[in-house]
Amino acid sequence: MRVVAALGGNALSPAGGTGSVEEMREALASTGKALAALVASGVSLVLTHGNGPQVGRILLQQELASAAVPPMPMDVCGAESQGQLGYLIAQSLDNALRALKVDARVLCLVTQVVVNGRDPAFRRPSKPVGPGYDRPTAQRIAHESGHVFAIQPGGSWRRVVASPLPVRFVEDAPLRALVDAGHVVVAAGGGGVPVVEYRGRLRGVEAVIDKDRTAALLAQAVGADRLLILTEVSKVQVGFGTPEARALDELTVSEARRLLAAGEFPSGSMGPKVEACADFAESGGTAVIAALSDAAAAARGEAGTAVVAG
Amino acid sequence: MRVVAALGGNALSPAGGTGSVEEMREALASTGKALAALVASGVSLVLTHGNGPQVGRILLQQELASAAVPPMPMDVCGAESQGQLGYLIAQSLDNALRALKVDARVLCLVTQVVVNGRDPAFRRPSKPVGPGYDRPTAQRIAHESGHVFAIQPGGSWRRVVASPLPVRFVEDAPLRALVDAGHVVVAAGGGGVPVVEYRGRLRGVEAVIDKDRTAALLAQAVGADRLLILTEVSKVQVGFGTPEARALDELTVSEARRLLAAGEFPSGSMGPKVEACADFAESGGTAVIAALSDAAAAARGEAGTAVVAG
Numbered sequence: 001m002r003v004v005a006a007l008g009g010n011a012l013s014p015a016g017g018t019g020s021v022e023e024m025r026e027a028l029a030s031t032g033k034a035l036a037a038l039v040a041s042g043v044s045l046v047l048t049h050g051n052g053p054q055v056g057r058i059l060l061q062q063e064l065a066s067a068a069v070p071p072m073p074m075d076v077c078g079a080e081s082q083g084q085l086g087y088l089i090a091q092s093l094d095n096a097l098r099a100l101k102v103d104a105r106v107l108c109l110v111t112q113v114v115v116n117g118r119d120p121a122f123r124r125p126s127k128p129v130g131p132g133y134d135r136p137t138a139q140r141i142a143h144e145s146g147h148v149f150a151i152q153p154g155g156s157w158r159r160v161v162a163s164p165l166p167v168r169f170v171e172d173a174p175l176r177a178l179v180d181a182g183h184v185v186v187a188a189g190g191g192g193v194p195v196v197e198y199r200g201r202l203r204g205v206e207a208v209i210d211k212d213r214t215a216a217l218l219a220q221a222v223g224a225d226r227l228l229i230l231t232e233v234s235k236v237q238v239g240f241g242t243p244e245a246r247a248l249d250e251l252t253v254s255e256a257r258r259l260l261a262a263g264e265f266p267s268g269s270m271g272p273k274v275e276a277c278a279d280f281a282e283s284g285g286t287a288v289i290a291a292l293s294d295a296a297a298a299a300r301g302e303a304g305t306a307v308v309a310g
Numbered sequence: 311m312r313v314v315a316a317l318g319g320n321a322l323s324p325a326g327g328t329g330s331v332e333e334m335r336e337a338l339a340s341t342g343k344a345l346a347a348l349v350a351s352g353v354s355l356v357l358t359h360g361n362g363p364q365v366g367r368i369l370l371q372q373e374l375a376s377a378a379v380p381p382m383p384m385d386v387c388g389a390e391s392q393g394q395l396g397y398l399i400a401q402s403l404d405n406a407l408r409a410l411k412v413d414a415r416v417l418c419l420v421t422q423v424v425v426n427g428r429d430p431a432f433r434r435p436s437k438p439v440g441p442g443y444d445r446p447t448a449q450r451i452a453h454e455s456g457h458v459f460a461i462q463p464g465g466s467w468r469r470v471v472a473s474p475l476p477v478r479f480v481e482d483a484p485l486r487a488l489v490d491a492g493h494v495v496v497a498a499g500g501g502g503v504p505v506v507e508y509r510g511r512l513r514g515v516e517a518v519i520d521k522d523r524t525a526a527l528l529a530q531a532v533g534a535d536r537l538l539i540l541t542e543v544s545k546v547q548v549g550f551g552t553p554e555a556r557a558l559d560e561l562t563v564s565e566a567r568r569l570l571a572a573g574e575f576p577s578g579s580m581g582p583k584v585e586a587c588a589d590f591a592e593s594g595g596t597a598v599i600a601a602l603s604d605a606a607a608a609a610r611g612e613a614g615t616a617v618v619a620g
Contacts, residue, residue, distance in 0.1 A: 019380055057379045058390075060375060060378060061371040061374075061379050062371070064374055064375035064378060064379070065371040065374035065375050069329065069371050069374070070328050070329055070331070072394065073331055075397075076331055076397065076398065079393040079397030080368075080393045080394045081390075082393045082397075083389040083392045083394065083420055084386055084389055084390045086389070086393070086420045087389030087422070087503055087514075088386065088389075091422065091505070091513075091514070094480070094512060095511045098511065099510075099511075105481070105483060107480075107481045109417060109419060109420075110392075110393055110396045110397050110400065110417070110419075110420065112400075170415070170417075171417045174415070174491065174493045177487060177488065177491040178487060178488065181484065183484045195401070200408045200409075201405045201408065201409075202401050203401075204397075
């Protein structure tokens with residue numbers, strides 16, 4: 001069975017932590033164990049991951065060191081975060097596989113994802129990236145850089161960028177070649193480095209592709225049987241926070257679309273995950289939203305919330 | 311013909327520049343053209359590259375932003391530089407190949423290189439990395455971090471780390487799978503992320519592997535016919551800076567070893583290049599040191615200084 005699994009931020013470093021490498025290595029050691037169990041069960045695994053907090057720190061470093069080092073644009077920072085996280089994830093998972101005497105090796109491919117330059121998302125930047133600032137600082141940076149800022153819940157100002165839909169992987173063929181050869185591949189970290197194609201040339205753009213949408217496209221690109229969106233909750237809930245709250249074992253695509261349209265899932269968290277799952281289920285696969293610790297069970301259909309055709 | 315080419319720092323961004331992404335993209339556009347000509351001539355290309363100035367800037371960013379963002383260790387910074395440079399190199403070369411209507415695609419593999427934890431290099435750190443400091447600042451950082459500093463020609467103090475020999479690639483099998491599948495692969499940037507293997511586990515170390523030595527190992531690992539060390543000079547010279555200065559068309563391994571032992575080539579620049587070429591020539595291939603602009607001619611044996619068995 002071929003599985004694409006998407007890791008959220010907390011699988012990479014603990015929420016509310018400092019973002020030190022020690023914290024990341026510790027979080028990744030336990031993530032590596034959960035994923036190694038999945039690979040040991042005979043699954044051919046392709047892994048993708050978020051990068052919000054990590055690329056946020058890289059963007060903050062660009063800003064704080066800008067008097068001495070020219071800041072890199074977002075596409076390059078995204079590629080740096082793929083190197084950083086891909087290396088740490090591959091090493092942790094590889095060590096966990098060695099501990100289980102599983103022979104598969106792990107590697108990380110720097111991945112560019114083509115987006116449509118006419119995607120309407122470019123006309124309304126909405127995805128917050130990087131650190132929060134007070135209003136005068138945000139205004140100064142906006143003035144110097146042309147970046148767009150928006151006020152966030154809590155009152156801080158953060159840069160916002162477009163979040164276009166992923167269209168295809170530049171590294172489509174090598175990705176498939178690596179998976180077919182039996183390797184565990186870490187790809188399209190942070191949703192992939194967004195590029196537009198214009199007159200046959202690729203060019204990076206300052207945007208962020210939702211990592212769950214990219215995961216669904218990745219699952220299609222490598223012909224996965226199952227898409228696992230791994231998160232902190234064991235199942236999707238409806239009526240979250242109300243007396244009628246109910247955890248779901250299964251959700252059909254049409255139910256998922258109806259609940260999405262009714263605003264049942266928040267756009268910043270569960271919404272894109274359910275949307276990504278519905279997209280993949282519609283293309284004929286099974287998609288599961290599950291807790292990271294349940295990854296192996298979720299691949300067998302014994303944990304999480306499955307989104308299925310219908 | 312299969313060729314491993316190693317790019318020096320100036321192929322990636324101009325010496326004495328600010329290191330901005332605009333400078334890098336401009337340098338890489340012309341590098342991409344030279345390499346695309348090589349691929350268009352029918353060569354199967356594996357590319358590796360230095361990262362000195364780029365990882366130096368990433369290390370400086372760690373230092374300058376350290377009050378807000380926990381600095382990443384050298385192995386992680388090296389992986390970040392592989393993401394940064396691998397992305398920019400792959401995109402530039404890919405665009406140059408598209409312009410020539412060549413079908414091969416380019417991708418970057420994050421690459422770990424195993425070194426021996428008992429390599430004597432670890433007992434005498436000598437490779438300068440990162441920015442230069444005045445003495446009090448170097449002493450303060452040394453006190454806080456345990457880093458070792460050494461005075462440099464010119465009087466500044468820089469951190470020095472070990473430069474162990476590369477032993478093998480962690481991503482050996484996928485590397486070969488990708489090359490065999492006809493892809494242009496960018497691998498082992500900056501000499502590779504150095505890791506040691508201890509009781510079956512990999513762990514990153516704070517060291518720098520010489521990129522030319524890694525290039526020679528890479529050429530052996532992928533079964534290359536030819537190793538190209540691309541630099542700014544069109545040929546190796548003996549008696550450099552003297553009235554007897556002479557450019558060489560060819561050098562046997564035994565001549566190369568003799569000249570190296572006689573201190574003919576400076577250890578910081580031409581020395582490791584000649585050594586890497588001698589290693590590869592000894593293993594049965596042909597190694598050429600040539601100017602980047604002569605890459606295609608050098609692959610045909612019509613430019614540069616060839617190091618051959620004998």
